[in-house]
Amino acid sequence: MLLRHRWILSVGVAAICLGASLVALWLLAQLVGVSTASVLHALIEGSLASRQALASTLRETAPIALCGLAFLLPFRAGFFNIGGQGQLEAGALAAIAAVSVIGGTGTAALVLAAGAGAAVAVPALVLKTQRGASEVTTTIMINFAVIELVLAMVAGPMKDPAAFFGTTHAVPDAARLPVMPAALGVHLGVWVALAAAIGVHWVQRRTLFGFHLAALGGNREAARAAGIHVDRVLAIAVLVSAALAGLAGGIQVLGVVHRVAEGWSRPWGFVGILAGLLGGNPLGVVGASFVLAALETGGRHMQAMTGVPSAMVYVLQALPVILYLGLRATPVARRWAAGVAPSLIVARPVAIGRAVR
């Protein structure tokens, strides 16, 4: 009976890991000589305690969740999309270009943002399928290159002449994402992210494509032998996931920052990967993203209030994931999970060198 509700196991293990990271929090607080209570208080105060804080956390959840989905979707097929950050930034640039240069609507900007994100993933996909280059390294390299490209555009051709430093024109009011509900102060993008998570969950569970993707992840050659177009399925998964990350960039631009400036971005792509791993499935990604976002917003407040460097937040975010990995790999968890549909963590990992052909 519990097997049918195996998500209970996942949530339970994730909760244990988050609890363990509280222990780590205590240790780190001792290290820097600050009381754990004040750190915890500052974290919660900055992320959840007021309506403003909660809205800020929810705003931060959106890009993290979308990037988490961007990592998770092709992950089931054995493809590591580490390029979320670059795809996000490309999407942001495309959105601002669509709105301020071409003069399009907000919706068109979001569509273009998604397209830009997908375009960024094309080189990595091609290099993997045609040249056998591991996508892990290529997506990371593309990230750096895209980030520099965005900076070059922002400081150069797309710069707002009236501004002192490198920043684009502001998004016109008509294209900005509306705040809804007004009481909470959260923009439309957050709901878009939630809808995307539900959509991906539905696709994975209820469509033929989702089934093919899972088959591809379980055993690529068996899937091919069964008549599944593995290259096409993988390509679609990668491009859709990159589009989601690009959408995240568009949402940030249209809903939160309203312009692209030097130093505007935060590592949503990377934190998104953490959310994807901790979440395990699209709905879990939303939950994990919320927690990680709370750590982000709480961390900033913590640095201001207690002087503890906000870099500690990175450790607090990574620690639960690494613990979760460890716990999932223990014999108990593996036996439990093996009784149900194969997950990538249980399935035999394919040697990196042989992954492609």
Place this chain on the structure above:
Amino acid sequence: MDATIQQLVAGMLVFATNFALVVGLTAAGAAVTERAGVLNLGHEGVMLFGAAVGFLAALASGSAWAGALGGVAAGLALGLVKATWSVLIKTEQVINGLLLVPIGFGLGNMLVKHHLAGAAEPPRVAPLAPLDVPFLQDIPVLGPVLFQRSPLAYVALALIAAVAWFLARTRMGMTIRAAGESPETLDFNGVGVDRYRFAAVLAGTALAGFAGALLAVDQLRLYHPAMTAGRGWIAVAIVIVGRWRPWSCALAALLFGVTDMVQFQVQIEAVPVPYELLLSLPYVTTLAVLAWRGAGAQPPAVLGVPYRR
């Protein structure tokens, strides 16, 4: 050749070789780890942590050598985590490697900020006296580049040579290579595969930690949270470009150092190219090389797959 131009070229080559030493050493260590069959993507985090700990050790003791040792210790500490998660518990190696990056960065940054809290201005580490080789250092351009470097630079070069020799010419090196190609054969002969993999991971991260400390304590001599600027990621890519051979990796790292140097010089020359695009040159070049050579490179046969008896 005019003396100032000589100095300029020499300075540029020093810049390039500095980059090559740090990245090449990390890549050599990563090559050892990967040859044993373990993929470690977290070298950026290990380098950052090594840089932070090395910097603090050098400040506290006043000696750059202590800083180097601190870097090695930091690398070993993170390596212990990585080895446990990859070789003992056998979790997915791509992920647990990636996780080292925020952990290494966060811990390193925290430690430095905590110890430097309230300092009036950012502290700097005193440079080591350069090794002046009597006649050779007077050779016009190459002299200062090759024979007037800090002792730690020579140590780094010696380490790369040692790693290359170790992998190719010792029995232990051969066992490590076998662990990544055919662990079943080793197991069949009663050799502990996991033991060698564990050691290989530690070796890789120790070297990366040293490289990070080299950057902080010898080359830049100050601390900045993002001071490695992607060197760790480039090192991971260079392992593939260098076909998992330490000397090839070092050579590739040198070529990249030259690319970086060219980009820097072009910036100074005020060529009308946006400097951000130039900053992306190392990464784009890496991509191009990966695309060109990627198909031919044969990684270790069981790279990334934990060995289960």
